[in-house]
Amino acid sequence: MVQLRYFASLRETLGVADEQVDLPDGIADLPALTGWLQERNDTWRTALGDPHLHVAINQAIVKPDCPVSDGDEVAWFPPVTGG
Amino acid sequence: MICVQTDDFDPGAELEQLHSDNSGTAGAVVSFTGLVRDLNEGNAIRQMTLEHYPGMTEKALAVIEQEACERWSLTATLIIHRIGPLAPGDRIVFVAAASAHRKEAFRACEFMIDTLKTDAPFWKKETTDSEARWVSAPPAAG
Numbered sequence: 754m755v756q757l758r759y760f761a762s763l764r765e766t767l768g769v770a771d772e773q774v775d776l777p778d779g780i781a782d783l784p785a786l787t788g789w790l791q792e793r794n795d796t797w798r799t800a801l802g803d804p805h806l807h808v809a810i811n812q813a814i815v816k817p818d819c820p821v822s823d824g825d826e827v828a829w830f831p832p833v834t835g836g
Numbered sequence: 837m838i839c840v841q842t843d844d845f846d847p848g849a850e851l852e853q854l855h856s857d858n859s860g861t862a863g864a865v866v867s868f869t870g871l872v873r874d875l876n877e878g879n880a881i882r883q884m885t886l887e888h889y890p891g892m893t894e895k896a897l898a899v900i901e902q903e904a905c906e907r908w909s910l911t912a913t914l915i916i917h918r919i920g921p922l923a924p925g926d927r928i929v930f931v932a933a934a935s936a937h938r939k940e941a942f943r944a945c946e947f948m949i950d951t952l953k954t955d956a957p958f959w960k961k962e963t964t965d966s967e968a969r970w971v972s973a974p975p976a977a978g
Contacts, residue, residue: 758889760887760889760957760959761887761959761961761970762959762970809889809892809957812889812891812892812895813892813895814955828889828892830889830957830959831959831970831973832972832973833953833954833955833956833957833958833959833973834953834958834959834960834970834971834972834973835886835888835917835928835929835952835953835956835957835958835959835960836870836917836928836929836949836952836953836956836958
């Protein structure tokens with residue numbers, strides 16, 4: 754089981770803030786996980802295909818090819834605009 | 837110290853606290869207060885809502901404080917960031933650094949607010965008379 758979270762404009766586009774999913778066999782890194790989620794429909798394909806998105810695993814920003822393991826919390830979000 | 841809160845804060849009281857906590861050791865306290873503007877991209881702003889990533893936000897701010905303390909000789913640091921709905925003129929963020937000397941305090945304060953703007957997971961959504969829109973991030977500095 755992995756915890757998936759989506760923030761700000763991405764959360765609104767997808768219509769979901771967070772969810773728990775079982776990692777399918779063979780999904781072991783970020784590109785595979787993102788690709789699997791993009792298969793849901795065109796909205797997911799386009800939204801998660803945005804090259805400006807950041808990804809955090811266990812609440813720390815990671816590189817695009819980072820491994821994903823059972824129990825991880827994975828979050829996608831647009832560039833930050835605080836301060 | 838780090839505070840992520842919906843409530844407003846009192847910059848004068850925060851500075852007074854930093855002063856008294858560091859009395860004698862700090863020769864300088866430098867602070868930055870960020871405010872909600874009433875105009876953005878030509879539109880009057882009626883409301884600004886701050887979303888964040890609970891848990892990661894606090895970790896990201898702690899990393900920023902730690903890096904500032906490693907780079908400069910500081911006696912204290914403070915970062916306060918508000919979340920939730922805000923109105924034009926409201927305070928959003930407060931960053932302060934105390935040091936024996938002013939240059940270190942100035943540089944640390946600027947570093948912390950600049951890094952917060954690029955690394956801390958906050959997102960602004962502004963409401964104009966005609967729409968609610970997410971504020972887009974400025975292009976990354978080259």
